[in-house]
Amino acid sequence: MDFLGIENLKARYGEHVVxxxxxxxxxxxxxxxxxxxxxxxxxxxxxxxxxxxPVESGEVRLNGEIxxxxxxxxxxxxxxxxxxxxxxxxxxxxxxxLRNVMLAPMKVKGWPREECEREATALLEKVGLGAKLHVYxxxxxxxxxxxxxxxxxxxxxxxxxxxxxVTSALDPELVNEVLDSIRLxxxxxxxxxxxxxxxxxxxxxxxxxxxxxxxxxxxIGTPDEIFQNPKHERARDFVGKILHR
Amino acid sequence: xxxxxxxxxxxxxLPYLAGGAWLSLxxxxxxxxxxxxxxxxxxxxxxxxxxxxxxIANIYVVFFTNTPALVQVYFLxxxxxxxxxxxxxxxxxxxxxTLNSGAYLTEIQRAGFLSIHRNEVEAAETIxxxxxxxxxxxxxxxxxxxxxxxxxxxxxxxxxxxxxxxxFGVEELTGRALSLNAETFRSIxxxxxxxxxxxxxxxxxxxxxxxxxxxxxxARMRLF
Ligand SMILES: Nc1ncnc2c1ncn2[C@@H]1O[C@H](COP(=O)(O)OP(=O)(O)OP(=O)(O)O)[C@@H](O)[C@H]1O
Ligand SMILES: [Mg+2]
Numbered sequence: 001m002d003f004l005g006i007e008n009l010k011a012r013y014g015e016h017v018v019x020x021x022x023x024x025x026x027x028x029x030x031x032x033x034x035x036x037x038x039x040x041x042x043x044x045x046x047x048x049x050x051x052x053x054p055v056e057s058g059e060v061r062l063n064g065e066i067x068x069x070x071x072x073x074x075x076x077x078x079x080x081x082x083x084x085x086x087x088x089x090x091x092x093x094x095x096x097x098l099r100n101v102m103l104a105p106m107k108v109k110g111w112p113r114e115e116c117e118r119e120a121t122a123l124l125e126k127v128g129l130g131a132k133l134h135v136y137x138x139x140x141x142x143x144x145x146x147x148x149x150x151x152x153x154x155x156x157x158x159x160x161x162x163x164x165x166v167t168s169a170l171d172p173e174l175v176n177e178v179l180d181s182i183r184l185x186x187x188x189x190x191x192x193x194x195x196x197x198x199x200x201x202x203x204x205x206x207x208x209x210x211x212x213x214x215x216x217x218x219x220i221g222t223p224d225e226i227f228q229n230p231k232h233e234r235a236r237d238f239v240g241k242i243l244h245r
Numbered sequence: 246x247x248x249x250x251x252x253x254x255x256x257x258x259l260p261y262l263a264g265g266a267w268l269s270l271x272x273x274x275x276x277x278x279x280x281x282x283x284x285x286x287x288x289x290x291x292x293x294x295x296x297x298x299x300x301i302a303n304i305y306v307v308f309f310t311n312t313p314a315l316v317q318v319y320f321l322x323x324x325x326x327x328x329x330x331x332x333x334x335x336x337x338x339x340x341x342x343t344l345n346s347g348a349y350l351t352e353i354q355r356a357g358f359l360s361i362h363r364n365e366v367e368a369a370e371t372i373x374x375x376x377x378x379x380x381x382x383x384x385x386x387x388x389x390x391x392x393x394x395x396x397x398x399x400x401x402x403x404x405x406x407x408x409x410x411x412x413f414g415v416e417e418l419t420g421r422a423l424s425l426n427a428e429t430f431r432s433i434x435x436x437x438x439x440x441x442x443x444x445x446x447x448x449x450x451x452x453x454x455x456x457x458x459x460x461x462x463x464a465r466m467r468l469f
Contacts, residue, residue: 050371079373090368094386103382104372149368156372 002061003028003191004160009058011048018044020215022058026160029189033202035226036212037238042195045212046162049193050084051075062159080108083158087165089149091137097124098133101152109156116155123151127181143174147181160191167198199242203227211235248433255434258425265421266442270450272335272417273404276342280403281354281396283347288354302351309348315409317341322413334413346403353395357388397454401447408443418442 002025011019018041026032034042047053049060051069060067062081068074091100101120105111124130127147137145146166153161163182167175179201186192186205196202202209203223210220211230219226219235230236290302309317318341321332332340361384369379389396411420422439426432 052367052371076373076375079371084371086364086368088364090362090364092365092368092383092386094383094390104374107378107382108373152372 002026003030003063005059005061006049007059007061009045009048009060010056011044011053012056018053018215019048019055022215022217024210024217024220026191026193027207029191030207031186031190031192031194031205033194033196033206033209033223034212035196035199035202035209035238035242036218039214040212041215042212043164044215046084046164046193046195049162050082051078080104080156081159082162083153083156083160084162084164085146085149085153085166087168089137089142089145089169091145091148091152093137096134096136097129097140097148100137100148101155104152105155120151120155123154124148126184127151128177141174142170143177146170146178150178150181150185154185160193161185163192163194163196165195165197167196199227211238213238250434251431252434252438254429255425255431255438258429259438261425262418262421262438262442265416265418266446268415268417269404269407269410269419269443270446272339272342272407272410272415273400275339276346276403276407277400279339279343280346280350280399283343284350284354287347287351288358291351291355292358306348306351309345310352314341314345314406315412317345318409318413334410334415338407338410338413338415342403342406345406346399349399350396353392353399354388356395357392360391361387393454393458397451397458400454401451404447404450405443 004026006025007023009019009022010017020041022041022045024032034045036042044053048055055069060069062078067078091097092103095103098117098120101123102113102116105116105119106113121130121133124133127150129144129147129151132140132144137148140148146169150166166182167178170178175198179198182192182194182201183205194202194206206223208220209223209226211218211226211232211234213234219230219232225231226235227239230239287302287305290298291306292299294302318338321341322334322337325332325337365383365387366379369383374382407417408419410417411423414420416424418439422435426435429435
């Protein structure tokens with residue numbers, strides 16, 4: 001059975017269909033990347049999965065269990081199984097780094113403070129910020145803030161991590177430190193869906209790559225299949241463009 | 246000028262003046278917090294109240310920010326009795342100052358609501374915080390942090406504004422200074438000391454507010 005199953009998912013903003021019959025699966029431990037031109041619906045798909053974008057029809061199954069996005073409690077429970085990190089790190093500016101990471105485990109899960117603090121510290125060490133526990137977000141670089149956002153997302157021990165262009169807002173010299181943290185998670189077997197414009201990185205870490213255009217999945221396959229001989233016209237176009245930039 | 250300064254007589258009455266200063270602070274604090282409550286509702290009415298409520302809030306703000314506070318209190322104190330509403334001086338001044346600061350605080354808080362980051366709220370939602378939790382842990386601290394400098398500024402302004410209560414016979418700092426002046430005629434000494442007390446009050450309030458703001462709410466603000 002697939003770990004995450006998406007079937008005929010459809011969503012729209014008003015008249016504009018942004019997800020048109022999306023079907024795909026993600027196995028445990030897999031890293032699936034979404035690529036495709038701007039506006040093709042990559043962010044919308046991630047947002048729909050975490051319940052930020054209302055779904056019109058279709059089905060999402062997590063570990064065999066159908067997710068009812070109309071049920072607020074179910075969506076809330078879903079959110080510690082599927083964690084999302086955005087391009088804009090959106091840290092809570094009024095809390096130090098440690099508290100940013102501890103907040104949800106303490107307040108949402110109600111885990112004991114010491115345990116949350118220990119775990120948050122360990123996570124922050126893992127992303128290389130063990131020395132910055134009591135620093136506030138506005139005193140950190142973009143790359144450091146984004147790594148805090150990663151730690152914050154991991155603090156709820158999610159089963160799947162969704163990353164939406166987490167390096168796109170960063171200066172080039174800061175991109176790698178964030179990618180390194182993601183590589184580390186990949187090596188630990190974290191299941192992830194990644195939207196990224198860093199094609200070399202996508203090729204390196206992905207188990208499969210899904211190419212989207214105009215709200216649909218055009219082609220899905222291993223990185224080699226997608227990057228070396230894409231079958232579909234639109235995928236060939238897109239790959240041609242990004243490889244010969 | 247052959248005026249010899251003699252502080253002795255006035256220094257003896259320092260406790261009397263300090264008592265007045267205490268009343269000034271009380272008046273300012275009550276007017277500030279009353280105004281904050283009005284401000285929350287005013288700001289919400291202006292932002293989410295629809296045409297009618299927003300219109301009412303607007304008229305309120307325009308009226309109270311464009312007429313002198315003194316005139317507003319005069320109205321409460323001298324005009325309302327004709328309608329059968331008689332207010333003692335302290336209450337008249339308190340209500341006037343509260344309504345006046347409520348108008349300014351409506352505008353200040355409206356700016357606070359507008360500054361909420363949609364992104365931060367979304368982040369709170371995606372890590373599973375409930376609506377109440379994200380209001381409490383994310384939105385309110387954000388608003389306080391952003392507004393803190395304007396709020397403490399407003400508080401100082403209200404404190405100074407309380408001096409007009411003297412006109413209505415309230416025994417706050419200026420009122421007591423006037424009485425003392427009538428009694429001793431040591432005008433220069435009295436008003437030097439009175440000014441000193443006002444500076445002391447606002448300075449202490451300012452220092453406390455800045456430290457509280459910087460270390461508790463992480464507001465960006467400087468002393469002076
Ligand atoms: N809040 C919104 N209201 C209306 N339309 C929107 C909104 N957000 C996105 N869209 C539209 O939905 C479509 C898909 O957008 P989406 O953000 O999912 O694309 P994307 O593949 O993530 O693009 P990018 O690479 O630029 O991030 C676009 O046509 C976009 O204009
Ligand atoms: Mg996007």
